[in-house]
Amino acid sequence: MKKTYLLLLALLGFTVSSFAQGTPEIDTGATAWMITSTALVLLMVPGLAMFYGGLVRSKNVLGTMMHSFVAMGIMSILWIAVSYSMAFGESIFGGWFGWNSDYLFLRGIDESIMPSGVPELVFVMFQGKFAIITPALIAGAFAERVSFKGYVLFITIWGIFIYNPLCHWVWAEDGFLFNLGPMGAIDFAGGTVVHISAGVSGLVAAIYLGKRRGYPHRHSRPNNLVMTLMGAGLLWVGWFGFNAGSSVSSGLATAQALTATQVAAAAGAMSWIIIESLHHGKATALGFVSGVLAGLVAVTPAAGVVQPLGAISLGIIASMVCYGAVILKDKLGYDDSLDAFGIHGVGGIVGALLLSFFIRDSWMADAAIANGGTWGALQQLGIQATAVGIAIAYAAIGTIIIIFIVEKTVGLKAKTSDELDGLDHAYHGERGYGMLNPN
Numbered sequence: 001m002k003k004t005y006l007l008l009l010a011l012l013g014f015t016v017s018s019f020a021q022g023t024p025e026i027d028t029g030a031t032a033w034m035i036t037s038t039a040l041v042l043l044m045v046p047g048l049a050m051f052y053g054g055l056v057r058s059k060n061v062l063g064t065m066m067h068s069f070v071a072m073g074i075m076s077i078l079w080i081a082v083s084y085s086m087a088f089g090e091s092i093f094g095g096w097f098g099w100n101s102d103y104l105f106l107r108g109i110d111e112s113i114m115p116s117g118v119p120e121l122v123f124v125m126f127q128g129k130f131a132i133i134t135p136a137l138i139a140g141a142f143a144e145r146v147s148f149k150g151y152v153l154f155i156t157i158w159g160i161f162i163y164n165p166l167c168h169w170v171w172a173e174d175g176f177l178f179n180l181g182p183m184g185a186i187d188f189a190g191g192t193v194v195h196i197s198a199g200v201s202g203l204v205a206a207i208y209l210g211k212r213r214g215y216p217h218r219h220s221r222p223n224n225l226v227m228t229l230m231g232a233g234l235l236w237v238g239w240f241g242f243n244a245g246s247s248v249s250s251g252l253a254t255a256q257a258l259t260a261t262q263v264a265a266a267a268g269a270m271s272w273i274i275i276e277s278l279h280h281g282k283a284t285a286l287g288f289v290s291g292v293l294a295g296l297v298a299v300t301p302a303a304g305v306v307q308p309l310g311a312i313s314l315g316i317i318a319s320m321v322c323y324g325a326v327i328l329k330d331k332l333g334y335d336d337s338l339d340a341f342g343i344h345g346v347g348g349i350v351g352a353l354l355l356s357f358f359i360r361d362s363w364m365a366d367a368a369i370a371n372g373g374t375w376g377a378l379q380q381l382g383i384q385a386t387a388v389g390i391a392i393a394y395a396a397i398g399t400i401i402i403i404f405i406v407e408k409t410v411g412l413k414a415k416t417s418d419e420l421d422g423l424d425h426a427y428h429g430e431r432g433y434g435m436l437n438p439n
Helices: 002-022 028-055 058-088 101-106 120-142 148-171 191-209 225-247 252-280 285-299 308-332 340-357 361-371 377-409 416-421 423-428
Strands: 090-092 097-099
Touching: 028 058, 028 120, 028 225, 058 097, 058 101, 058 120, 058 148, 058 423, 097 148, 120 148, 120 191, 120 340, 148 191, 148 377, 148 423, 191 285, 191 340, 191 377, 225 252, 225 285, 252 285, 252 308, 285 308, 285 340, 308 340, 340 377, 416 423
Parallel strands: none
Antiparallel strands: 090 097
């Protein structure tokens, strides 16, 4: 009897052990960090609203901030309804986008745990914050001259047909850019998916909509640079979740991305104000935060593969190139209101390409093994250039089509009377600063 009892216990233990081995256990440390990262990335959205809101005229501050906040509502619903399935489902239609019916409204993953030990719902929410902030970034390119209804329809279509396929190509395990070359096109946290796509789409929309009334002869002064600085501070803090959270772990890769993020932002900020001081004789607060963003954007695709010196180099180079892009904007005559393309588009391109020359040796050694021989910076640069070119072309062409659809339905460009009155009153019936002069 005693032997039978022991045998039953042994069989039961084997069964439980086998089941446990087949079902990943929750890694509480990694899960806690991913929940924190998710909150940090969401914090970037009101940070962006403050950053953009402080740069426009007082009559447009609420309307501009609403562009960020309404994205939180629209993209969140779309993400759980269909977008997560399109971004991370199995490739269909030749890999054009993904699809998995279990992901629709997240009905099939309620108890799913990823191999990393993180509940899949946490990963869904983390990735969903990227889908929120990307179209919000676009709004900076055409601030002060876009209708609210047109913007809402624009980001809805853009999120489904531009962001989701790009996300699938770059980050899904069967995405064709993810598998391009021995180690794939490197985009650790969104240089291609987020910043290049948003910057290029913003540029296309800004050119289509034309200039703000009086631009560039009538200079539009920021209504609240203090708010812009605070917004930039929130973006810097939130970016640790943006980059370090993209490791989907809580370990060495997380620490590497965290460090790269900090030093790239600092290098970008200091480079910008040095250039500005030499060029204009003054170091401005707006220049400092512009450099912060240039450094952060450039290190975003590279955070997990470069060492601190490489991150500093990317921050410096991106700051220099983005500074030139902002100046060139005035010479070329297009009105990228808040430099969405000049910083996010250009900075994303710089980071995605030049990371090839700063990749840590261990990563390059793995690439060489995967390639069955040698692998170097120029080979990776070719892959990065391919991914960047595809992202630029797809975002540009897709945005043109979406603009045509929006213009033919609800209209995208604000009416002249609405632009003169201000977006706050025209579309929201409010004033950001009470009885102050809206002009």
